[in-house]
């Protein structure tokens with residue numbers, strides 16, 4: 001049989017990784033796919049630039065549009081990133097009847113609904129395993145292996161750069177900016193690293209996870225998103241004393257009234273599995289009603305791990321080229337006409353434990369006032385810690401971890417505390433993970 005001919009858009013970290021991987025494992029990949037796979041064309045910005053892969057057998061040019069229009073190309077791999085040019089190219093590839101593999105979570109999170117509708121219409125497949133948690137097979141796990149479950153929640157560390165920075169701050173005493181620069185040098189960070197530190201990249205990935213877990217359309221713009229920039233090293237210390245690590249998590253969770261979709265710094269019990277995930281590693285927990293909690297751990301970024309997912313998608317694509325489109329795994333796990341518009345809840349409806357730090361004048365009765373405010377809202381206390389602040393010696397810092405409570409109730413407590421005469425400005429609030437593993 002003729003080899004499957006593949007065109008690659010972009011030969012950066014992931015593109016070069018994919019070329020190297022196919023070159024290294026080509027014979028074994030053919031045994032799995034049932035056909036030879038060849039990278040025949042690639043488009044790059046600068047043809048004179050040295051590449052991290054051999055390009056001897058690849059026809060290299062600068063015109064992505066020529067590749068997506070080439071009748072000799074069966075599959076297009078999009079690895080240029082972004083949601084503008086990449087969108088036009090993916091849509092053109094689909095219109096030309098080509099299957100597409102992409103690692104671009106930004107593109108899928110923002111434009112996936114349109115892309116999948118066009119792909120279904122054209123009878124082609126758009127695969128995106130590499131887009132969420134790089135090499136960890138989380139898309140396949142949720143879409144296929146857990147397909148019999150009612151999925152109740154998904155929670156995970158889904159940005160390697162952010163987790164790397166937090167690990168460096170805790171264990172190496174490195175500053176935020178130094179750790180970020182290190183992550184950039186190592187090739188984990190996005191082209192625009194604010195996507196990593198402000199939680200946007202994690203929100204892109206959570207949009208995809210929530211959609212395939214719950215059967216809802218991609219809803220990136222409704223995700224509550226906070227990054228890691230404002231995490232204070234004092235809170236890292238206090239939380240450690242209380243038995244928690246601060247991790248940046250993406251959480252998608254069902255409630256009776258809708259779906260929570262949130263990305264934020266989260267206190268995780270130091271005994272929980274996610275607490276021990278360090279550096280650029282990712283880990284995702286998925287809770288299905290039949291299977292219970294499951295965990296997926298591994299490299300969420302980098303050339304080799306991401307290429308692992310890209311090439312696996314390519315093999316899957318080759319295997320199903322001859323399959324009736326109606327018999328293929330649906331792009332968003334549920335049949336396209338079975339997606340439901342469940343409400344995505346605002347933060348006032350989040351239900352979880354809460355951590356807050358308040359600085360007060362150190363007077364008799366202050367702590368009693370704070371705990372009374374919590375009791376008035378029926379919020380239980382999990383732990384309390386009191387410390388002297390680094391400077392103002394007549395003040396005290398009080399840190400409280402609550403039992404799970406609706407955030408609107410917690411906000412009433414914080415408003416009450418803020419209005420007390422002895423409360424200083426700047427209450428710190430973070431949410432606490434409440435899942436068991």
Ligand SMILES: NC(=O)c1ccc[n+]([C@@H]2O[C@H](COP(=O)([O-])OP(=O)(O)OC[C@H]3O[C@@H](n4cnc5c(N)ncnc54)[C@H](O)[C@@H]3O)[C@@H](O)[C@H]2O)c1
Pocket residue numbers: 009010011012013014015043044045046062064079080081082085103104105106130131134187188190191300301302303306
């Ligand atoms: N690096 C990772 O660890 C990782 C992991 C998962 C997903 N991703 C995603 O994979 C994609 C690629 O990431 P990367 O790390 O390889 O980025 P990269 O910056 O290393 O490579 C992208 C390449 O595309 C080229 N390019 C951009 N526009 C082009 C155009 N119009 N024509 C030709 N070439 C063009 C750039 O010059 C660059 O060489 C992104 O969507 C990224 O979010 C990356």
Ligand SMILES: N[C@@H](CCO)C(=O)O
Pocket residue numbers: 131133134158159160161162188189190196201300301302
């Ligand atoms: N910048 C991303 C790359 C993988 O998607 C991260 O750090 O997780």
Ligand code: NA
Pocket residue numbers: 129130131132133134135136137138139309
């Ligand atoms: Na993946």
